[in-house]
Amino acid sequence: MKRNIIITGGAGFIGSHVVRLFVNKYPDYRIINVDKLTYAGNLANLVDIEDKPNYTFVKADICDYDKMLELMRQYDVDGVIHLAAESHVDRSIKDPFTFARTNVMGTLSLLQAAKVYWDSKPEKYEGKRFYHISTDEVYGALELTHPEGLEPPFTTKASSGQHHEAYGEEFFLETTKYNPHSPYSASKASSDHFVRAYHDTYGLPTIVTNCSNNYGPYQFPEKLIPLFINNIRHRKPLPVYGKGENVRDWLFVEDHARAIDQIFHEGKVAETYNIGGFNEWKNIDIIRVVINTVDRLLGRKEGEDLDLITFVTDRAGHDMRYAIDSRKLQAELGWEPSLQFEEGIERTVRWYLDNQEWMDRITSGEYEKYYEDMYKNR
């Protein structure tokens, strides 16, 4: 094999898209998917590639340092793409310890395993890569200075054609000071610092990327878009936090996976790249688009389900606005989002409606009870 790469969290939402892309695109790479299969990990996300000869699944906890070192040795690993994490802000508010354990200690355990194994090789860090996937949430929150929307300062493929606003003049840059507010973003910020410390202290060849909110197939239905698609289908209430005015910057998951591929191969060691498509949406606006799309695809009257919108108690410490400036990545590596947002949402809604069995398996049983308790307590 030309390369042996561990991808952590490959049974999760974004990880499964990255594993699929690498396994299909690089038949001469061995891809080792290391995943603990928490509630968010689902091997059903990977049935189409599970029998490929260059794919291996290992069920393991990234916090298990001895196991991580053993895997580095067993597969002579030369690259790590690290996505495994606890990823849901609402869960982090209820259970911060699990987030510190997996996101901080798990990342540290992987860093140390890579360092110890690569230190033992004659060529040391030559040709090696430790790529850590992070989030824009570490930068904190931007203000909503223009609630009615500004003219777009940048145009991209994702937003061209359709005029799309920005809701403030400020954007997150790679140089923006970290200012996390939730236990989730605090744990991701901490892990980012450890990754950079391993470069600065030991010279480990690291890269960090910070991406905006992803959407697309295989996302666990506790996150806004798949949760709402499923609730609309079943005509259940749509719990909108606060007034629905918070702004998120949405990127189609396959565009993120393509960026990860390109940065893993062409990105500069020790650099940080922001990934996003200049695609800001107020929650309430995106929810209306999702309702209209589901209604249309189900043959209902468009907008018929708008009355499912239910304003509920706001999330504690709810960040107002996220907006990524990804011009560095566009200028240095030529990456751009490939999809118009309208097309991405249409494909996403269609996928969830066509894969109801995937959804039903997750939303029945234990998760259903968890979600009902969560909703009742709001």
Ligand code: NAD
């Ligand atoms: P996800 O919750 O869907 O998947 C996480 C995966 O990690 C699951 O398969 C889970 O089983 C696995 N995992 C959790 N704890 C583990 C442990 N201790 N050991 C091994 N595996 C473990 O998450 P996602 O949305 O796909 O996010 C993936 C990464 O991308 C995360 O690091 C997240 O912070 C980052 N990110 C996500 C978004 C987004 O919008 N979802 C945006 C930017 C960055």
Ligand code: TYD
């Ligand atoms: P989410 O998908 O949890 O992503 P994140 O918190 O990482 O941005 O939420 C996206 C936005 O939608 C966020 O502003 C919170 C809001 N939201 C709701 O209004 N209702 C919900 O039920 C959920 C899950 C999220």
